[in-house]
Amino acid sequence: MKWQNHIVIAGAITATIDPVLAPGAMLGATAPDWLEWLITPVRKVRHRTVTHYLVLWIAAVLFFFLVWDFHHLGQAFSLGGLFHLLTDAMTISGIPVGWWSDRKFYLFGGRLKTGSAEEYMIAGVVLMICALIVWHRPDNRFTPFFFDWGGYYEQGLIDGREWKENRFRWL
Ligand SMILES: [Zn+2]
Structure with missing residues (x-):
């Protein structure tokens, strides 16, 4: 190889x-x-x-x-x-x-x-x-440019609907 x-x-x-x-x-x-x-x-x-x-x-x-x-x-x-x-x-x-x-x-x-x-x-x-x-x-330190919508939801920063709308929006 x-x-x-x-x-x-x-x-x-x-x-x-x-x-x-x-x-x-x-x-x-x-x-x-x-x-x-x-x-x-x-x-x-x-x-x-x-x-x-x-x-x-x-x-x-x-x-x-x-x-x-x-x-x-x-x-x-x-x-x-x-x-x-x-x-x-x-x-x-x-x-x-x-x-x-x-x-x-x-x-x-x-x-x-x-x-x-x-x-x-x-x-x-x-x-x-x-x-x-x-x-x-979960402890990702290497993607500052990617929004972590799942993480925001868990931390209570956004509500469920917002998470659903944004979960495929990574940029
Ligand atoms: Zn070799």
Whole structure:
């Protein structure tokens, strides 16, 4: 999968968990690929091997969520890496589960071709769905330009009729 799609998907999904996580996740979203370049001078790394082991990234996510973290950075970064693997798992080459087996892990049949129109479409659809979710979060801090009619109604600022008339008017 292309880097921009990795970044979009990981950033959008983590933003639905907490927008604070999005920037770190976007950095982690490409990490399994650039970590290969970092390690290569020390030890030759084949593409989609060591840095793409599913168990390692799951372990990293668990560690940063359950054991230790620094300002959510580990959580964000490891989630980004995990989403990288999950989206790579939708492509034809799949990803390795761990070092003990050559078996590949696939999501949705692993039919996606890297750089294909479908890949961009999936990234676009994920982005749209996540944007909707983030906009509709009750603690939404990111849409100062959208009127929150449902919220006004709950707070008793407007009556029911006004809410009904305006609930589809977002601008
Ligand atoms: Zn990759």
